[in-house]
Amino acid sequence: MPNSKKNITYFELTEHNTAQIFLFIFLTISFVILIFLLMLPFLQMILEVTLMGKVYNSGELVSYYITSKEPLVRTSYFLSWAVDIFHKTPEESRYWFNPLLSISFLSLTFGVGLSVIVSALLPGKYGYISQKIEREIANFINQIASEKFGFYTEKEHQIILQEISQADIRNMHLYVDEWKIPLEDLKALYKAIKWMESNFMYKLFHLNDGLIMYMRYHFSVKYGNTVLGLVYIGAAVLIIIIGLRGLKFIPPTQPSLVLFALGLEFSLLIAYAFTLMYTKSEEEGLKDILSKNSSKQLLGDEFGSSKEIESLLKVFIKSNKKSSKK
Numbered sequence: 066m067p068n069s070k071k072n073i074t075y076f077e078l079t080e081h082n083t084a085q086i087f088l089f090i091f092l093t094i095s096f097v098i099l100i101f102l103l104m105l106p107f108l109q110m111i112l113e114v115t116l117m118g119k120v121y122n123s124g125e126l127v128s129y130y131i132t133s134k135e136p137l138v139r140t141s142y143f144l145s146w147a148v149d150i151f152h153k154t155p156e157e158s159r160y161w162f163n164p165l166l167s168i169s170f171l172s173l174t175f176g177v178g179l180s181v182i183v184s185a186l187l188p189g190k191y192g193y194i195s196q197k198i199e200r201e202i203a204n205f206i207n208q209i210a211s212e213k214f215g216f217y218t219e220k221e222h223q224i225i226l227q228e229i230s231q232a233d234i235r236n237m238h239l240y241v242d243e244w245k246i247p248l249e250d251l252k253a254l255y256k257a258i259k260w261m262e263s264n265f266m267y268k269l270f271h272l273n274d275g276l277i278m279y280m281r282y283h284f285s286v287k288y289g290n291t292v293l294g295l296v297y298i299g300a301a302v303l304i305i306i307i308g309l310r311g312l313k314f315i316p317p318t319q320p321s322l323v324l325f326a327l328g329l330e331f332s333l334l335i336a337y338a339f340t341l342m343y344t345k346s347e348e349e350g351l352k353d354i355l356s357k358n359s360s361k362q363l364l365g366d367e368f369g370s371s372k373e374i375e376s377l378l379k380v381f382i383k384s385n386k387k388s389s390k391k
Contacts, residue, residue, distance in 0.1 A: 089193035097176030280343035
């Protein structure tokens with residue numbers, strides 16, 4: 066693996082610049098709109114093929130009920146579809162469907178996902194997510210430099226970066242004891258550095274190597290409980306809407322609000338699933354705690370409890386005083 070050519074300084078990566086934020090928002094809005102527009106004809110095709118449906122969404126005046134001519138309602142491609150399922154059969158019925166309300170959260174979920182991927186592949190100067198990944202790499206390296214040298218500057222930072230970049234599996238095992246960092250974390254850091262220094266195609270096919278640094282060591286730790294709380298909120302909204310539907314407050318011919326609640330809960334569950342995928346397991350967390358407290362445990366195992374150590378030290382000091390008097 067080539068030596069690092071990037072000077073990753075943690076202090077320079079803690080804040081996002083305006084270009085990163087603006088570009089990420091622009092990408093998200095663009096992808097959400099694009100996916101929404103692509104989903105509309107796909108949704109219409111599903112209704113027409115699988116449910117033998119006839120869709121009215123071109124501004125026609127259509128009666129609200131299929132069995133009567135009044136009242137008339139004007140359809141809209143984005144806001145109001147009249148869908149006759151099982152068209153020209155004895156079971157034909159008419160439903161009213163609001164695409165914007167029904168698939169908004171699905172479009173938002175996939176749009177945010179695509180913008181995360183694109184911004185992770187952009188250079189750190191413009192990429193909102195790539196800046197976060199580089200920040201976590203720099204933060205990790207600075208922690209190692211602080212453990213090894215007791216302080217860190219750009220020089221110590223580059224020394225650690227080079228050591229990790231050129232490390233093999235044997236060196237990593239040595240670094241585990243020296244730096245007090247679990248082996249899995251060192252492997253993740255090694256892969257993330259390699260990902261950061263590689264070309265576009267390598268980054269594209271090994272995107273997980275970069276994302277794991279941000280998702281596992283920052284997002285899942287800081288926002289894991291928040292995402293779980295949002296999942297419960299989404300479930301509460303879904304239960305209320307399903308309950309209203311059961312009580313007939315939401316007409317069965319207007320399923321858009323139910324689809325909205327389902328899309329909301331689906332989106333939140335997807336976010337929670339990705340958070341769990343990158344969260345450390347309980348076993349790994351226990352190993353981290355043990356490795357951080359290994360020196361204390363070793364001292365306790367070899368010399369006993371703190372009170373025993375204190376008494377031994379007192380005896381040792383007294384014996385030294387007596388020998389010096391003699």
